[in-house]
Amino acid sequence: MATKASRSAARVMMAPAVVLLLGWMLVPLTMTLFFSFKKYLPLRGDSLERGLDWVGFDNYIRFVSSSSFWPSVQTTLIMVGGVLVITVVLGILLAMLLDQPFWGQGIVRILVIAPFFVMPTVSALVWKNMFMDPVNGILAHLWRFFGAEPVLWLSDASLASIILIVSWQWLPFATLILLTAIQSLDSEQLEAAEMDGAPPQKRFWFIILPHLSRAITIVILIQTIFLLSIFAEIFVTTGGAFGTRTLTYLIFQRVVDSQNIGLGSAGGVYAIILANIVAIFLMRIVGKNLDA
Amino acid sequence: MGQITLENVTKSFGSTEVIPPLDLTIEDGEFCVFVGPSGCGKSTLLRLIAGLEDVTSGQILIDGAEATTTPPSKRGLAMVFQSYALYPHMSVRKNIAFPMRMAKIPAEEQERRIEAAARALNLTDYLDRRPGQLSGGQRQRVAIGRAIVREPAAFLFDEPLSNLDAALRVGMRLEISELHERLKTTMIYVTHDQVEAMTMADKIVVLRAGHIEQVGSPLDLYRAPRNLFVAGFIGSPKMNFIEGEEAARRGAATIGIRPEHIAVSTDSGPWAGTVSVSEHLGSDTFFHVQGTGLAETITVRADGEVGFRHGDRIHLTPRDDVIHRFDEQGLRIA
Ligand SMILES: Nc1ncnc2c1ncn2[C@@H]1O[C@H](COP(=O)(O)OP(=O)(O)OP(=O)(O)O)[C@@H](O)[C@H]1O
Numbered sequence: 347m348a349t350k351a352s353r354s355a356a357r358v359m360m361a362p363a364v365v366l367l368l369g370w371m372l373v374p375l376t377m378t379l380f381f382s383f384k385k386y387l388p389l390r391g392d393s394l395e396r397g398l399d400w401v402g403f404d405n406y407i408r409f410v411s412s413s414s415f416w417p418s419v420q421t422t423l424i425m426v427g428g429v430l431v432i433t434v435v436l437g438i439l440l441a442m443l444l445d446q447p448f449w450g451q452g453i454v455r456i457l458v459i460a461p462f463f464v465m466p467t468v469s470a471l472v473w474k475n476m477f478m479d480p481v482n483g484i485l486a487h488l489w490r491f492f493g494a495e496p497v498l499w500l501s502d503a504s505l506a507s508i509i510l511i512v513s514w515q516w517l518p519f520a521t522l523i524l525l526t527a528i529q530s531l532d533s534e535q536l537e538a539a540e541m542d543g544a545p546p547q548k549r550f551w552f553i554i555l556p557h558l559s560r561a562i563t564i565v566i567l568i569q570t571i572f573l574l575s576i577f578a579e580i581f582v583t584t585g586g587a588f589g590t591r592t593l594t595y596l597i598f599q600r601v602v603d604s605q606n607i608g609l610g611s612a613g614g615v616y617a618i619i620l621a622n623i624v625a626i627f628l629m630r631i632v633g634k635n636l637d638a
Numbered sequence: 639m640g641q642i643t644l645e646n647v648t649k650s651f652g653s654t655e656v657i658p659p660l661d662l663t664i665e666d667g668e669f670c671v672f673v674g675p676s677g678c679g680k681s682t683l684l685r686l687i688a689g690l691e692d693v694t695s696g697q698i699l700i701d702g703a704e705a706t707t708t709p710p711s712k713r714g715l716a717m718v719f720q721s722y723a724l725y726p727h728m729s730v731r732k733n734i735a736f737p738m739r740m741a742k743i744p745a746e747e748q749e750r751r752i753e754a755a756a757r758a759l760n761l762t763d764y765l766d767r768r769p770g771q772l773s774g775g776q777r778q779r780v781a782i783g784r785a786i787v788r789e790p791a792a793f794l795f796d797e798p799l800s801n802l803d804a805a806l807r808v809g810m811r812l813e814i815s816e817l818h819e820r821l822k823t824t825m826i827y828v829t830h831d832q833v834e835a836m837t838m839a840d841k842i843v844v845l846r847a848g849h850i851e852q853v854g855s856p857l858d859l860y861r862a863p864r865n866l867f868v869a870g871f872i873g874s875p876k877m878n879f880i881e882g883e884e885a886a887r888r889g890a891a892t893i894g895i896r897p898e899h900i901a902v903s904t905d906s907g908p909w910a911g912t913v914s915v916s917e918h919l920g921s922d923t924f925f926h927v928q929g930t931g932l933a934e935t936i937t938v939r940a941d942g943e944v945g946f947r948h949g950d951r952i953h954l955t956p957r958d959d960v961i962h963r964f965d966e967q968g969l970r971i972a
């Protein structure tokens with residue numbers, strides 16, 4: 347692929363970026379690790395100047411044994427899983443639709459991508475106030491139009507609502523990746539399958555879906571990494587109430603609400619480990635894709 | 639059975655008419671080759687027969703039964719694509735089994751047919767590989783295997799050998815011809831390689847811009863091309879065309895003489911010129927002769943041992959009995 351000279355040149359040229367990123371990452375990482383082994387409650391008078399007490403793995407044990415830990419893991423999994431299912435399934439459908447030639451294709455494609463450009467905070471606020479508001483929201487009007495009692499989305503179906511908002515944001519990403527994958531499918535393969543007697547649904551199952559498998563894996567892994575750290579959407583809608591407290595949100599509450607920096611840091615380290623497991627899978631698969 | 643009839647078939651993409659009204663019958667068991675220059679509509683015609691494109695008007699009959707609107711899978715035809723169109727995520731075995739699986743053929747029968755096809759096509763050792771792990775020729779054979787197991791009424795080939803190197807192409811050409819001898823199934827074969835057309839076909843259909851220029855056996859086309867286009871297209875190297883006085887003397891607007899029908903000598907012959915390029919192939923030598931005053935260059939085919947060089951002055955003698963005469967419209971004068 348590359349000669350020895352070009353490889354070492356590449357190394358030299360990439361060095362500044364790598365060093366910068368490493369510093370960017372290492373400083374917070376070491377600080378988090380450091381705090382996670384300390385008792386650090388600023389409101390009780392702990393401070394860096396006076397020195398913090400070493401507490402070993404106490405914070406780690408307390409974080410896991412707290413009554414909110416397992417529910418938060420469960421919430422995280424449901425949220426990430428729900429968003430993944432919705433975005434992948436709808437993404438495949440949308441990608442296949444957009445792959446068909448139709449009038450105004452260019453504009454429609456841009457419109458489909460649009461939600462991705464909206465900041466998470468803004469989109470969550472838009473959903474909260476314009477769609478899901480039980481008095482003035484569009485959905486409430488719709489419900490009333492059909493004579494039904496408006497749903498209190500963010501308290502009665504809170505987790506589902508957040509999944510809906512986040513899915514709306516991530517659907518464009520999934521659609522876009524899957525659309526490019528579909529476009530790379532050789533149309534002769536589909537024609538061959540058609541001649542081989544495969545009806546449309548079997549062509550989808552035996553030809554299109556296997557062709558998309560790698561793109562789907564990439565969508566799932568990339569989204570998982572970002573979805574694990576979802577914060578703004580929860581913060582502006584439910585504030586972690588009504589069963590929407592994810593692991594990330596729990597860490598936030600430990601640090602900011604309870605002002606227990608040591609405990610929050612321990613939670614942060616758990617989150618780092620979780621994200622790294624996913625990242626290793628991701629790099630393997632993306633790497634394989636690039637080699638092939 | 640596999641008789642295919644096209645009646646008044648036309649095809650337009652939007653406002654451009656690619657196939658003007660066209661009639662053609664391909665008899666059962668025939669090896670029919672479509673040839674023509676690039677973009678003349680060969681693939682389109684094949685795809686119309688396959689049902690992958692809808693005809694704009696006209697009728698397609700398969701074994702005398704109306705099939706114009708029959709979906710591709712119900713026509714009982716199998717197609718081998720130029721890109722092979724194998725399913726990359728399935729093993730060779732699964733690729734070959736796919737059409738049978740779709741037709742819900744029992745597993746033992748599937749197995750039997752796969753074994754038979756693999757043996758016939760020398761694929762037994764590769765059945766568990768993926769298409770990506772095969773060479774071009776092997777992929778081609780898998781594509782043919784996938785077509786054979788369906789036991790179709792006719793095979794459709796769209797330039798199946800154009801992605802192979804020259805040596806492999808000759809080999810596969812023979813294999814396909816042998817397959818046809820053995821199966822006796824109708825085959826329609828698209829190519830722009832006229833050697834393939836001449837060697838494999840029972841019947842050649844020469845197309846130009848969607849028009850059928852001539853239909854006939856390879857030798858018919860070689861001996862009696864109906865017009866200038868066919869005359870120039872069939873035969874390699876190309877036929878020499880001579881206009882003007884020399885043609886008028888023979889009562890034609892244009893005369894054509896094939897390179898293999900001209901004798902060369904150093905001293906005698908009605909035409910004379912200088913050799914501009916000589917191509918030595920070993921078995922034959924092609925001379926491109928200029929300055930004859932008849933046409934810009936005259937190509938001559940001589941024995942491999944004849945050794946004229948660039949700049950040599952030579953004399954040419956055409957064989958009068960095989961000179962083709964064409965009128966002003968470019969049509970053959972009988
Ligand atoms: N889907 C399409 N839409 C519009 N025009 C098309 C379409 N498919 C083919 N054509 C046109 O129809 C004509 C015939 O195409 P076709 O593919 O049949 O040529 P061909 O004889 O197979 O050529 P080649 O030897 O290069 O494969 C071409 O001029 C092509 O541009």
Ligand SMILES: [Mg+2]
Nearest residue numbers: 680681682797
């Ligand atoms: Mg073609």
